Amino acid sequence: MDCVITFRTRRDYRLYRSFIRSASKNLFVSGSSYELIKGIADFLLSRTDLRPKIGIICGSGLGSVATILDVKKEFSYSEIPHFPRSTVPGHAGKLLFGYMGNVAVMCMQGRVHFYEGYDLVKCVMPVRVMKLCGVTHIIMSNAAGGVNEKYNVGDIMIVKDHVNFLGLGGLNPLRGPNDDRWGPRFVALNKAYDQWMRKKAKELASQYQQQGSRTTFHEGVYAVVGGPNFETVAELRMLRKMGIDAVGMSTATEAIAAHHCGMTVFAFSLITNKCVLEYDVEEMPNHEEVIESGLKQESLVKDWVSSLVQAVGNQWLMHTEKGCNGLD
Numbered sequence: 001m002d003c004v005i006t007f008r009t010r011r012d013y014r015l016y017r018s019f020i021r022s023a024s025k026n027l028f029v030s031g032s033s034y035e036l037i038k039g040i041a042d043f044l045l046s047r048t049d050l051r052p053k054i055g056i057i058c059g060s061g062l063g064s065v066a067t068i069l070d071v072k073k074e075f076s077y078s079e080i081p082h083f084p085r086s087t088v089p090g091h092a093g094k095l096l097f098g099y100m101g102n103v104a105v106m107c108m109q110g111r112v113h114f115y116e117g118y119d120l121v122k123c124v125m126p127v128r129v130m131k132l133c134g135v136t137h138i139i140m141s142n143a144a145g146g147v148n149e150k151y152n153v154g155d156i157m158i159v160k161d162h163v164n165f166l167g168l169g170g171l172n173p174l175r176g177p178n179d180d181r182w183g184p185r186f187v188a189l190n191k192a193y194d195q196w197m198r199k200k201a202k203e204l205a206s207q208y209q210q211q212g213s214r215t216t217f218h219e220g221v222y223a224v225v226g227g228p229n230f231e232t233v234a235e236l237r238m239l240r241k242m243g244i245d246a247v248g249m250s251t252a253t254e255a256i257a258a259h260h261c262g263m264t265v266f267a268f269s270l271i272t273n274k275c276v277l278e279y280d281v282e283e284m285p286n287h288e289e290v291i292e293s294g295l296k297q298e299s300l301v302k303d304w305v306s307s308l309v310q311a312v313g314n315q316w317l318m319h320t321e322k323g324c325n326g327l328d
């Protein structure tokens, strides 16, 4: 059926036309355009002299990693224009600028997830803000369920690769018109998780083992699912058969956006619960246990992340004359 719209005045017509134009222009932008993100980065940088080189994202129960920072400036997510807000316990919702040793760092104490109701473009917005604040290396952490039968609560898995169940189903933070200022339309992910950082992280981990630590480090495959429910037994059996080692509801999408815009990505999972693959087991995963497991490994995780940040800083120093104190 055709529809005829009549306007009483030329002014009404002009208003209608400009509304339609702006609506169609913004149709795919979803409130996270390059310009908007640049505006957020400028807002942050105009309030601190620190110019971060390394970004850190703290996962569920891992917010204490932020306490190793000598904080120079702190923002609550709610005071940053257009920034998404964390709604999940264990995610403080603070963005910190500070130093780890002499390395300038920007740290998200808490993230946002797809299941909270944000679209994926919004979920990865903070990663892109980090990029435009000058971050070149990003360290992402998460709490995850151990799917691999050899994994135990408290183990740490360095992410070697991921399976993006959201993406395989068509939900991807890169969906929509591609803005080449971030990266190419089609991005290869076979080197998404940086080899040098993984090697360095493993070397640093081996020192804890030599010192008699009972924490086991692994390297494995992380699967992201939409959540917020934990997996069924049948789903977990499928994941294990597929060769997945740990499962969670974050990180992989952030890693895609970070790699797309040319950042060096390192990610690790703290195994906070052993996935239950049998029907006659009473144990049930829950978020309280996830947070508790994070707290139990607090001091080792802090020490390890801090050593990794220093290692990246030293590497930087070797390759640039400027160093990474964020003041140059």
Ligand SMILES: O=P(O)(O)O[C@H]1O[C@H](CO)[C@@H](O)[C@H]1O
Pocket (backbone or CB within 6 Å): 058, 059, 060, 061, 088, 111, 113, 141, 142, 143, 144, 227, 248, 249, 250, 251, 286, 287, 290
């Ligand atoms: O991935 P992070 O943010 O660490 O959190 C993990 O822990 C929560 C479930 O307890 C989920 O949000 C899951 O993704």
Ligand SMILES: Nc1nc2[nH]cnc2c(=O)[nH]1
Pocket (backbone or CB within 6 Å): 143, 144, 145, 146, 225, 227, 229, 230, 231, 247, 248, 249, 272, 273, 275, 285, 290
């Ligand atoms: N999907 C998922 N996310 C988690 N985060 C922490 N534990 C789990 C888990 O068992 N499953």
